[in-house]
Amino acid sequence: xxxxxxxxxxxxxxxxxxxxxxxxxxxxxxxxxxxxxxxxxxxxxxxxxxxxxxxxxxxxxxxxxxxxxxxxxxxxxxxxxxxxxxxxxxxxxxxxxxxxxxxxxxxxxxxxxxxxxxxxxxxxxxxxxxxxxxxxxxxxxxxxxxxxxxxxxxxxxxxxxxxxxxxxxxxxxxxxxxxxxxxxxxxxxxxxxxxxxxxxxxxxxxxxxxxxxxxxxxxxxxxxxxxxxxxxxxxxxxxxxxxxxxxxxxxxxxxxxxxxxxxxxxxxxxxxxxxxxxxxxxxxxxxxxxxxxxxxxxxxxxxxx
Numbered sequence: 001x002x003x004x005x006x007x008x009x010x011x012x013x014x015x016x017x018x019x020x021x022x023x024x025x026x027x028x029x030x031x032x033x034x035x036x037x038x039x040x041x042x043x044x045x046x047x048x049x050x051x052x053x054x055x056x057x058x059x060x061x062x063x064x065x066x067x068x069x070x071x072x073x074x075x076x077x078x079x080x081x082x083x084x085x086x087x088x089x090x091x092x093x094x095x096x097x098x099x100x101x102x103x104x105x106x107x108x109x110x111x112x113x114x115x116x117x118x119x120x121x122x123x124x125x126x127x128x129x130x131x132x133x134x135x136x137x138x139x140x141x142x143x144x145x146x147x148x149x150x151x152x153x154x155x156x157x158x159x160x161x162x163x164x165x166x167x168x169x170x171x172x173x174x175x176x177x178x179x180x181x182x183x184x185x186x187x188x189x190x191x192x193x194x195x196x197x198x199x200x201x202x203x204x205x206x207x208x209x210x211x212x213x214x215x216x217x218x219x220x221x222x223x224x225x226x227x228x229x230x231x232x233x234x235x236x237x238x239x240x241x242x243x244x245x246x247x248x249x250x251x252x253x254x255x256x257x258x259x260x261x262x263x264x265x266x267x268x269x270x271x272x273x274x275x276x277x278x279x280x281x282x283x284x285x286x287x288x289x290x291x292x293x294x295x296x297x298x299x300x301x302x303x304x305x
Contacts, residue, residue, distance in 0.1 A: 021097070021099055021100040021118070021119075022152050022154065022169075022170060023097065024097050024102065024169075024170035025056060025068050025095070025097060026203075027150075027203035027204065028055070028056070028203055028204045029055070029056065029170075029201065029202070029203055030053050030054065030055050030201065030202055030203070030204075030220050031053065031054040031171070031172060031184040031198065031200075031201050032051075032052075032053045032198070032199045032200045032201070032218050032219065032220060032299075033051075033052060033053075033054065033172075033183055033184060033196060033197060033198045033199065034049055034050055034051040034052065034074075034196070034197045034199070034299070034300065034301055035049070035050045035052075035186075035194065035195075035196050035197075036048075036049050036194060036195055036196075036197075036285075036301045036303075037049075037050070037193065037194045038193040038194065039193070040193045041193075044080055044081075044082070045080075046078050046079050046080030046081075046082060047078070047079045047237060047238075048076050048077065048078045048079065048082075049076070049077050049237070049300050049301055049302075050074060050075070050076040050077075051074050051075060051077075051298075051299060051300055052072045052073060052074030052075075052087075053072070053073055053074060053220060053221075054070055054071070054072050054091065054184055054185070055070075055071055055072075055073065056068045056069065056070060056071070056095075057069050057071045057090075060094060062094060062105055062110065063110065063112070065096055065112070066096060067094035067095060067096045067104075067105060068094070068095045068096065069090060069093075069094060070090075070091045070093040070094070070095055070185070071088065071089065071090055071091055072087070072088075072089065072091045073087065073088040073089075074086070074087060074088075075087070077300070079235075079236065079237045090107075091185075092106050092107045093105075093106055093185055094106070095115070095185075099119065100117060100118040100119035100169070101114060101116075101117045101118070101119065101127075101128075102114075102115045102116050102117075102118075102128075103115060104129075104185070113129055114127060114128045114129065115128050115129055115130060115185060116128035116129075116130050116131075116167070116173075118155060118157070118167070118169040118170065120141045120144070120155075120157055121141070121144075122141055122142065122143065122144060123140055123141060124140060124141050125138060125139070125140050126139050126140070126141065126157075126159065126167070129187070130173060130183075130185070130186070130187050130188050131187070131188055132187065133187035133188070133189035133191075134187065134188070134189035134190075136159070136165070136188050136189065139159045139165075140159070141157050141158065141159065142158050142159060142160060142161035143157075143158040143161040144156070144157055144158070145158070147168060147209065147213075149170075149171070149201070149208045149209050150203065150206075150208045154168060154169040154170055154171065155168075155169040156168050156169070157169075158177075163176055163177055164176045164177045164179070165182075165188055167188075168209070170201075171184070171198075171201045171209055172184035172198045172201070173188045173198075174198065174211065175188070175190070176260075176261060176262075177213070178211065178212050178213045178261070178262045179211065179260060179261050179262050180197040180198065180199060180211040180258075180262065180287050180301075181195060181196065181197055181260070181285075182196065182197065182198045182211075183196040183197075183198050184198060195285070195301075197211070197287065197301055198211060199211055199218050199299055200216055200218025200220075201216075201218075202216055202218065202220055205220055205221075206220075207220060211262065212258075212262045218299075219295075219297065219298070219299060232245065232246065232247050232253065232290045232297060232298045233245070233246045234255075234288055234290070234298075234300060234302060237302045237303060238302070238303040238304060238305040239278065239302065239303075239304055239305070240278075240304065240305055241277065241278060241279045242275055242276065242277060242278060243257075243275075243276040243278050243302070244273070244274070244275055244276070245270065245273070245274045245276065245290070246273045246274075247270075247271075247273070251271070251292055251293070252269055252270070252271055252292070253269070253270055253271070253274075253290060253291070253292050253297075254267070254268070254269045254290070254291045254292070255267070255268050255269075255270070255274070255276070255288060255289070255290055255291075256288065256289040256290075256291070257276075257281075257286050257287070257288050258286065258287045258288075258289070259282075259284070259285075259286060260284055260285050260286075262287075265281055265286060266278070266281065278304060281304055282304070283304050283305060284303070284304060285301060285302075285303055286301070286302050286303070286304060287299070287300070287301055287302075288300055288301075288302055
């Protein structure tokens with residue numbers, strides 16, 4: 001009998017069997033995202049790209065429940081004459097986890113809502129506010145996979161069994177598997193004149209997941225100014241036949257340009273300034289990644305017209 005109990009306990013030690021949820025807010029998690037905004041309606045009518053990292057900063061009790069305060073830290077780069085703006089502030093979201101569900105309250109609203117659920121079987125209808133835009137709220141789970149994050153396997157839920165959209169447990173959602181378009185708290189949707197991207201996820205200063213399905217190659221310190229940090233400019237946005245990259249130091253910088261689906265479209269190494277010839281690239285959305293000595297120093301989104 002003792003042997004039987006031992007094997008039952010050992011069998012249920014696996015999260016995938018017993019269904020125990022990992023603590024999504026443990027170990028100082030960070031989500032690196034960005035927002036591109038064409039600003040078609042409000043003066044001065046210039047597009048901008050905000051690259052930011054979500055992080056937790058303190059707890060608060062509301063209606064008897066303990067919530068984590070979600071902050072965002074980063075920078076907004078404008079295509080026009082407006083200088084780059086840095087920010088580090090409360091996002092307006094209070095988050096708490098219950099089993100495999102994340103609930104939230106926003107500033108000025110005391111009623112709790114479900115942000116997203118990660119508790120599904122194949123055929124279940126998705127649940128949470130991130131699905132309420134663009135017709136995803138009646139979507140069903142078509143396939144379930146998993147991904148190793150640090151030492152724990154997280155579930156990956158497919159709305160479309162082939163390419164996505166996908167929802168990764170505790171990480172966020174993507175419109176295409178291995179594509180950057182997606183987010184953590186904002187809707188699984190892109191709108192007219194704006195879109196979101198999620199690049200990577202990690203704990204503390206260590207990254208364990210990125211949008212290309214890798215083991216975590218990302219810049220978790222977005223918005224933190226450090227002495228000697230590489231300052232890189234990428235312009236114009238939108239671009240046509242040429243894309244310019246400028247760096248502030250005398251070390252070799254590597255630029256990688258990926259298409260909408262995360263495929264490498266262009267790669268070049270340069271010193272200080274470089275002009276990239278791009279007539280062979282198709283029009284559309286691209287994501288750039290700038291590295292120095294294999295460390296990512298800048299990421300962003302850019303459009304070819």
